[in-house]
Amino acid sequence: MLSTVTRQFLSSSVFAPALSNTFNTRLFSNVASANPSLAQELGSECKTPSSDTCMTCPQFSEESYEIDDLSAGSIVCCSCGCPHSSNKRKPFDFFCVNCHNLMPPQKDASFFQLFGLVDKFKMDLKSLEKRYRKLQMHVHPDKFHSNGGDQLEMAEEHSSILNTAYWTLRDPEQRAFYMLSRRGFDISEEHMSKQVPLDPMFLMEVMETRETIEEAPAEAIAGMLSDVDKDIATRVERLGELLDNDQDKEAFEMAVQLRYMNQIRRELYERV
């Protein structure tokens, strides 16, 4: 049942132990994802437990996908000479329904859209990881070596974008800055210091904390680490509230403070 390429990928990749039993691998072949009627057919036989989100058959949990019409089957690419209904194409529509070829990535798509997630700060990391792995199975370059040429190149691009998106959304600090950059904040280094004046009291505390860490005896480190972790957890929570309430300026300040706290955490962790 497994194609040689898929089997090789499964056995070679890091995902091997977890995935080989869990997925109905027929669902993740190119043909299935590109062919709507086949997807529907497979959907009724979908082995994915109902609490999960199956990427191919239209059984999505509503809180993640705000779109009610998957229409994964209506997308065609230009290379097979059919109309390109780009306005209906979702960021995770990777394949043309007609020729089953990989289509170029949508560069402007947001990372949230790519994973079919709602654009808000609160993130279910398990769900994110599942979606990431499922999507990677569609487009991983290992599956395209026999195709070669453009297809392989596009697979590499898709895979790389998925990778960046996943690691950005996984980390609260990076996720926050990403969301703020989509809302118009310039997060490049040159602009960062001009945009938000840093609270002098906060800076002084950071300075003092880092000096304390430098001089602290080994026994004190674990305690300090636990305190910092609590502080970070509180900040992440607050950051989520600010972003979801569109209080962008305050969120930016909190994100910067979180960055400082993460730096402190790294210092402490090094000494553990």
Next chain:
Amino acid sequence: MLPVLISRTSMLTSMPNMVNGLTSAILGSRSYSQDLLDHYEKPRNVGAMDKTAVDVGTGIVGAPACGDVMKLQIKVDDEGRITEAVFKTFGCGAAVASSSYATELIKGKTMDEAAGIKNTDISTHLSLPPVKLHCSMLAEDAIKAALADYKNKQKK
């Protein structure tokens, strides 16, 4: 010898720092100049002064882009001349070197002369790579912050 500098803190900082160091290693070019390395390995004037003292000005600045924090303190005599300067910086090699060099620059200068020091004076001397120019900006801001703090105290 490839003096590619990846300091302890910078390695744990954002990817760009690491990529910069690695890229330089791969390209086989010096990442940091001799002057910069000198200031990083043997920083001058590391220390602290009593920030409550009347003749001391303390400037604490931060770089949101990388989570660096820099403290620079000055001691000023009755004629408005900076007699002593110390610093403490948590950040990458370029940040440490910039603040170290800054303390050297301002010692013996009047407050007005110190206020005239630009980040380019620091970045040129240390031959900072483009990605580290903001460190010299930070040092300039630290000098100005210390002067402002001192002036504020004199008003009281």
